[in-house]
Amino acid sequence: MSAIAFEQVSLRFPGAARSAVDGCTFEVQAGELVVILGPSGCGKTTLLKMVNRLYEPTQGHIFLDGLNIRKRPATELRRQIGYVIQQSGLFPHMTVAENIAVVPKLLNWGRAKTQMRVDELLQLVALPPPEYRDRYPAQLSGGQQQRVGVARALAGDPQVILMDEPFGAIDAITRTALQDEILRLQDQLQKTILFVSHDVDEALRLADRILVMQAGQIVQFDTPFNLLTQPQNDFIRDLLGTEDVVRQLGLLRVAIAMQELPDAFNVESQPRLSAQASLREALSLILKSGTEQILIFERDRPIGLVSLAQIQAAVMEKR
Numbered sequence: 595m596s597a598i599a600f601e602q603v604s605l606r607f608p609g610a611a612r613s614a615v616d617g618c619t620f621e622v623q624a625g626e627l628v629v630i631l632g633p634s635g636c637g638k639t640t641l642l643k644m645v646n647r648l649y650e651p652t653q654g655h656i657f658l659d660g661l662n663i664r665k666r667p668a669t670e671l672r673r674q675i676g677y678v679i680q681q682s683g684l685f686p687h688m689t690v691a692e693n694i695a696v697v698p699k700l701l702n703w704g705r706a707k708t709q710m711r712v713d714e715l716l717q718l719v720a721l722p723p724p725e726y727r728d729r730y731p732a733q734l735s736g737g738q739q740q741r742v743g744v745a746r747a748l749a750g751d752p753q754v755i756l757m758d759e760p761f762g763a764i765d766a767i768t769r770t771a772l773q774d775e776i777l778r779l780q781d782q783l784q785k786t787i788l789f790v791s792h793d794v795d796e797a798l799r800l801a802d803r804i805l806v807m808q809a810g811q812i813v814q815f816d817t818p819f820n821l822l823t824q825p826q827n828d829f830i831r832d833l834l835g836t837e838d839v840v841r842q843l844g845l846l847r848v849a850i851a852m853q854e855l856p857d858a859f860n861v862e863s864q865p866r867l868s869a870q871a872s873l874r875e876a877l878s879l880i881l882k883s884g885t886e887q888i889l890i891f892e893r894d895r896p897i898g899l900v901s902l903a904q905i906q907a908a909v910m911e912k913r
């Protein structure tokens with residue numbers, strides 16, 4: 595059973611000429627991180643806000659773990675769905691700890707259990723509790739506020755988390771660090787995450803699958819690799835910049851060009867790279883080191899080799 599399912603969902607705002615979300619059908623599996631990507635005004639936020647019933651569809655149905663969300667009281671539903679928005683949405687007059695404790699309080703957890711949970715979550719988002727627990731949001735940087743926003747969304751241990759351009763207002767370097775945090779947290783917690791973004795690189799970096807929208811409709815719903823290698827039309831091609839080979843090298847993992855390590859291969863003096871690295875990093879290392887091939891490692895274990903010819907073949911294959 596899918597964690598989230600949309601069945602022919604549309605929403606037309608009163609007086610609007612066309613639907614903001616138009617006949618959307620898709621399913622998200624438990625533990626998946628799905629990025630909703632598309633240009634401004636294409637309906638991303640509207641789609642997201644229907645999941646926690648901030649908006650109600652004018653047509654169609656939405657299911658959470660197989661249950662129609664319309665059958666559940668909106669307030670109870672929202673307690674079970676984490677929500678992170680762009681400007682963190684923290685309450686300015688509450689401390690960091692009080693902000694994170696909002697849902698545990700609603701769930702009547704009691705003081706000791708709540709305090710423990712707050713500290714655990716602060717640690718999880720890399721903010722040492724003694725230093726940050728009693729600060730007010732205004733005493734934090736934008737990136738730290740977003741970390742607290744993420745901690746607050748995780749507080750009630752929801753299975754589903756909605757994130758609406760959470761890092762949209764953050765500078766590029768902090769943004770990359772926060773994306774790394776999300777990937778690390780996701781590795782650890784495996785939540786079902788719907789993440790709105792209009793940043794293509796962010797989507798390619800974070801998503802298990804990307805739902806591309808245009809004018810309220812779904813254009814393609816696929817893995818980053820498939821979107822890059824099999825874009826369904828010119829809109830996707832332009833949006834993702836799939837014609838730019840150098841850009842693609844930076845986005846595709848080295849693993850797609852790798853060959854298995856021959857038996858008894860001497861791994862000693864070879865230049866090496868992690869399996870998480872991009873083809874671009876592999877190319878750069880080959881050119882710099884002057885070797886024919888480099889070794890690919892996964893968690894300290896050599897798993898394969900990549901050569902210049904293999905990188906070229908991988909890129910050619912996709913054309």
Ligand SMILES: Nc1ncnc2c1ncn2[C@@H]1O[C@H](COP(=O)(O)OP(=O)(O)OP(=O)(O)O)[C@@H](O)[C@H]1O
Pocket residue numbers: 607608610614632633634635636637638639640641792
């Ligand atoms: N509360 C509302 N009342 C009326 N129209 C709305 C409302 N919210 C959004 N819209 C309209 O619905 C369409 C989709 O808006 P939405 O905010 O979902 O787009 P988006 O893809 O999230 O855009 P952005 O990336 O700019 O945030 C737009 O045309 C917008 O003007």
